[in-house]
Structure formats: structure tokens, C-alpha cells
Amino acid sequence: MNDVVTLYELFVDSARRHHDLPMIAVPPRLVEPWRFPAEMTYGEVLQRVDELADSYAARGFGDGDLVALAFDSRPQHLLHHLALNRIGTCTVPLNTDLTARELGYVLSHSGASAVVCISEVADHVHAAVRASATDIAVAVDGPADLPPVAPADRARLEVSADPAATPAAILYTSGTTGHPKGCVIDNRYALASGQMYGKATAGLALRPGIDRVLNPLPLYHMNTLMMTAGAVIARGACLVLPGRFSATHWWDDIRATRATRFHYLGIMIPALMTTPASPADRDHTVVNAIGAGVDPAVHAAFEERFGIPLHEVWGMTETGRGLLVAEEPRRIDTRACGRPQGGIEARILREDGTEAPDGEVGELVVRDGSGDPRRGFFAGYLHDPEATEEAWRGGWFHTGDLCRRGGDGMFYFVDRAKNIIRRSGENISSAEVEAVLAEDPHVAQVAVLAVPDALRDEEVLAVVVPRGGSTDVDTARAICERARERLAYYKVPGWIRFTDTLPTTGTQKVQKHLLLPDGFDETASRPGLHDCRPFKKRRPTTAQEARP
Numbered sequence: 157m158n159d160v161v162t163l164y165e166l167f168v169d170s171a172r173r174h175h176d177l178p179m180i181a182v183p184p185r186l187v188e189p190w191r192f193p194a195e196m197t198y199g200e201v202l203q204r205v206d207e208l209a210d211s212y213a214a215r216g217f218g219d220g221d222l223v224a225l226a227f228d229s230r231p232q233h234l235l236h237h238l239a240l241n242r243i244g245t246c247t248v249p250l251n252t253d254l255t256a257r258e259l260g261y262v263l264s265h266s267g268a269s270a271v272v273c274i275s276e277v278a279d280h281v282h283a284a285v286r287a288s289a290t291d292i293a294v295a296v297d298g299p300a301d302l303p304p305v306a307p308a309d310r311a312r313l314e315v316s317a318d319p320a321a322t323p324a325a326i327l328y329t330s331g332t333t334g335h336p337k338g339c340v341i342d343n344r345y346a347l348a349s350g351q352m353y354g355k356a357t358a359g360l361a362l363r364p365g366i367d368r369v370l371n372p373l374p375l376y377h378m379n380t381l382m383m384t385a386g387a388v389i390a391r392g393a394c395l396v397l398p399g400r401f402s403a404t405h406w407w408d409d410i411r412a413t414r415a416t417r418f419h420y421l422g423i424m425i426p427a428l429m430t431t432p433a434s435p436a437d438r439d440h441t442v443v444n445a446i447g448a449g450v451d452p453a454v455h456a457a458f459e460e461r462f463g464i465p466l467h468e469v470w471g472m473t474e475t476g477r478g479l480l481v482a483e484e485p486r487r488i489d490t491r492a493c494g495r496p497q498g499g500i501e502a503r504i505l506r507e508d509g510t511e512a513p514d515g516e517v518g519e520l521v522v523r524d525g526s527g528d529p530r531r532g533f534f535a536g537y538l539h540d541p542e543a544t545e546e547a548w549r550g551g552w553f554h555t556g557d558l559c560r561r562g563g564d565g566m567f568y569f570v571d572r573a574k575n576i577i578r579r580s581g582e583n584i585s586s587a588e589v590e591a592v593l594a595e596d597p598h599v600a601q602v603a604v605l606a607v608p609d610a611l612r613d614e615e616v617l618a619v620v621v622p623r624g625g626s627t628d629v630d631t632a633r634a635i636c637e638r639a640r641e642r643l644a645y646y647k648v649p650g651w652i653r654f655t656d657t658l659p660t661t662g663t664q665k666v667q668k669h670l671l672l673p674d675g676f677d678e679t680a681s682r683p684g685l686h687d688c689r690p691f692k693k694r695r696p697t698t699a700q701e702a703r704p
Contacts, residue, residue, distance in 0.1 A: 215303070251376045328376075347386065355391070377662065400662060410440050447469065501522065600622060649692075
């Protein structure tokens with residue numbers, strides 16, 4: 157295994173050692189619609205991967221080529237990804253929830269010369285190809301229908317003489333404030349990410365032939381495609397793919413697939429907590445869960461109800477590795493996001509670039525501790541060297557996340573820098589306000605963001621999915637009054653808007669840029685929108701201030 161330098165080589169090494177162990181599983185309800193067996197062993201996957209690799213190679217694909225994959229969250233994606241990795245071809249995983257125009261941008265920007273997709277999204281893919289204004293071949297299910305290609309027919313990535321540095325995938329970021337960036341992921345990243353997670357700590361290391369990791373996050377996301385799949389392969393465990401998150405099917409899928417661990421993000425944990433309590437809540441085989449962003453308000457309650465410890469992590473597409481809350485005490489009443497893992501070093505920097513002392517909030521920056529700061533990180537933003545160098549200024553990768561470090565080395569997430577609300581000179585963390593509102597009995601789900609205010613620069617808007625259905629001004633006022641007990645007056649929502657659902661990405665993160673697609677106008681009448689500014693007046697704090 158010491159000679160392994162590509163993801164495919166890691167897979168072959170593992171398949172030889174774990175030939176008859178299960179590698180991929182899907183819930184029984186998806187076997188027929190996905191046209192995929194309930195389980196495939198390492199040996200069976202290896203045979204299928206090699207068949208696909210030979211088919212791609214026969215059509216002229218090889219080192220430096222780019223092939224886009226549109227398989228949604230189906231396991232076929234992983235088979236094609238491994239096959240293309242064998243022949244040195246880079247994959248471009250596609251998020252088919254994007255519009256045809258958005259997908260067209262990804263296709264043209266990446267330079268992909270072919271798309272292989274499932275039949276269910278073929279029409280959408282063809283529309284995206286037309287929107288890209290490029291000539292891209294499309295095939296359904298496999299490469300058999302792709303025309304042969306010659307080197308002059310397509311764009312190619314520069315390939316290093318070192319296979320470890322060969323691009324394995326281009327993962328596009330969410331692009332909430334403009335065009336998404338294409339993160340070039342090489343084999344070093346793929347190996348470092350999977351191997352770090354697979355053996356993270358003694359208590360969380362994956363066990364060959366025992367652990368079955370259910371991950372509902374999409375395969376165009378590093379969490380599933382790189383970190384989880386890589387760890388499963390490295391350790392001889394099994395990857396369970398249930399498709400996109402469904403609270404309705406969640407526990408049935410876990411029981412049917414005998415999952416021992418699951419992954420979570422975004423609103424998944426609050427969504428599971430809204431389901432009716434049942435005697436079957438602990439009828440499962442899950443030992444632990446790994447994820448990010450669980451609200452402290454529901455963390456302990458979830459663990460008590462379902463008997464599953466939630467281990468928080470921090471990571472980004474660009475980093476591959478990150479921070480992990482592994483050992484006790486896990487500080488579940490806080491937003492603890494872990495300690496550095498897998499050779500990562502982390503610091504908190506002030507705006508002037510100096511290191512912040514423990515307890516002070518600043519930007520989280522990370523690097524590899526080997527002496528090569530970028531080792532195991534993304535290879536750069538595709539076609540954007542300026543953005544790459546800006547992100548790596550000072551020899552550290554700048555995450556854009558505001559965090560603080562405790563005296564014991566634990567890091568705590570505060571907010572994304574872009575989610576800070578600037579009201580009358582005060583910085584307000586949207587995550588802090590969301591955490592308080594999430595504990596309100598009137599609130600099922602919530603997202604907080606800034607809206608313009610003529611007097612105060614910005615004001616706090618809370619978009620609330622109500623629990624119980626009440627959306628009147630009295631309910632809005634009750635939410636504000638309860639929040640005022642926990643928050644400084646200026647952090648309390650100045651506006652509350654009730655809605656039926658929150659728009660989310662495939663990774664269950666709230667898409668805040670879609671909450672007000674037409675902008676915000678305080679003079680316009682919107683259903684469910686309430687002006688709560690009169691309720692957030694500063695309260696007297698001394699007897700003198702209380703006098704008329």
C-alpha cells in the first residue's frame with residue numbers, strides 16, 4: 157500500500173484484501189428505480205470499474221481529459237469516477253438541481269468533452285449543453301454511445317509526470333454570490349482526505365467488514381465523493397447511498413441497510429427532531445454520526461432521544477481535511493467544530509494578519525504541517541490563478557469562516573464572514589441569532605440574514621418556518637420577546653417573515669440568497685412579513701436609565 161499514489165490504486169489494493177466484503181449498498185426501496193443491486197462487493201465493483209475503464213479508453217479518453225458525470229446521488233457515479241481515475245481522466249461531477257444555464261456554465265468553464273448521465277436527467281443535460289454553446293457529446297448510463305475522440309477534439313488539463321498530482325475531479329463550489337469556482341482536486345487530495353477520515357481516531361476509525369456508513373449528501377460534494385468514499389475504500393468498510401435526505405425514509409433506510417454511522421449537514425438534525433417521537437427511535441444499529449452545523453439547541457436533545465453521539469467536523473471543498481470533535485468532552489452545548497486532524501495546522505487571524513489570542517474571534521486559516529502548506533489541499537481554482545493565490549496569501553488558506561480557539565485547543569465556529577450583519581456599528585452573527593430562535597417553541601426552522609435599513613445600515617431578518625402554523629403578528633412578537641431574553645436588544649430580529657419551507661442545496665444547507673430573490677423593500681407588503689423593530693427597543697439597565 158506504500159506505493160499507492162492514485163485513488164484507483166488505493167481501490168485495487170483494498171479490493172484485493174477485501175474482495176468478498178460489501179463495498180456499496182443502497183436501501184431496498186431504491187434497487188428497482190436505480191437499477192442497482194442492494195449490495196456490491198469489492199470484487200464485483202472492481203470488475204465493473206475495469207470494464208468501464210476499458211470502454212472509456214477504447215474511445216480515446218485518457219490522461220488530462222475531462223468527462224462530466226450526471227448520476228445524481230446514485231452509486232453508478234462512483235463506479236465511473238474510479239474507472240476514469242484508472243486512465244488518468246478527470247471527472248466533473250454535475251449538480252443537476254442547477255438550471256440548464258448554470259449547468260451550461262460549468263460545462264463550458266470546465267472544458268468537459270463528454271457528459272455521461274442517467275436517463276432521467278438526459279433532457280436537462282442536453283439543454284445544458286445547448287446553453288454552454290459548445291459541442292459536447294452526451295451518453296446515457298455509460299460510455300458505449302460516446303463517439304471516439306482525438307486529442308485535437310477536446311480541451312485537456314495539464315498532466316503532471318507524478319500521477320499523485322494528476323487531477324481526479326473538478327468540484328464546483330455553490331456560487332451563491334456569482335459564478336461557482338472549479339476546485340481542481342488531485343489524487344494527493346483524494347488519498348489524504350479519505351485516509352484521514354478513515355483512521356481519524358481509535359474511537360472513530362472505520363472497521364473492515366463491520367462499519368456501514370450512510371451518507372445522504374450528493375456525490376458532487378467532497379464529503380461523499382472524496383472523504384467518505386475514500387475512507388470506506390481505504391478501510392474496507394461499506395458505503396451506503398440512500399439518495400437525497402428524506403426524513404420520511406431515514407430510519408427505515410438505516411434499519412434496512414444496517415448502517416452503523418451516518419453523515420449530516422444543515423437542517424437534517426432539526427428536521428429529524430420534528431418527526432413524532434416513537435418507541436422505535438432507538439431501534440437502529442447506528443453507533444455514531446459525523447457532520448457539521450448541528451444547532452446546540454437540539455444537539456443534546458437528539459442524542460438523548462436517538463442514542464447517537466453527533467461528532468462535529470469542519471472542512472471545505474478546498475481543504476479536503478479539517479477539524480474534528482473526536483474525544484470527550486465534545487462541548488455539545490456550544491458550536492465546537494473540533495481540533496486539527498490529518499496533519500492540518502490551524503490558526504485564528506485578526507484583520508491585520510496577526511494571530512489572535514485564545515478566545516478572540518477571527519478568521520480561521522489552515523495549512524498542511526509537512527512543510528508544504530498546500531500538500532493534500534485543492535490544486536487551485538480552475539482558470540483563476542489570481543483567486544488561488546489570494547486564498548493562499550501569507551502561506552495559509554483563508555477560509556472566510558469566523559472562529560475562536562479555546563485554551564484547550566478546541567476551535568469554535570462563529571459564522572461565515574459574509575453572514576455577519578452590520579447594524580449601527582455592531583457586528584451580529586447570524587448563526588448566534590439562529591441558535592437562539594431555534595429553541596423557540598414557535599419555530600420549526602429558521603434562517604437569519606441582513607436586510608438594508610436606512611437608519612442602521614443593516615437590520616436583522618429572520619425567515620421562520622413556524623411550528624403549529626401560526627403566522628400572525630402576535631406570534632412574531634412572541635418570538636422577539638423570547639429572543640430578547642437571550643440576546644442583546646440589537647441582535648433581536650427587526651423583521652420576521654414566515655414561510656412554508658426554506659430553500660436548501662443538495663447538501664441541506666439553506667440557500668440564503670434565495671430567501672429574498674426580488675430583494676427587500678420595507679415599504680412593500682409581503683405575506684407573512686412583520687415589522688418587529690418597535691419590539692426591539694433598548695431596555696433600561698440601571699435605575700437611573702429607568703427614570704422618566
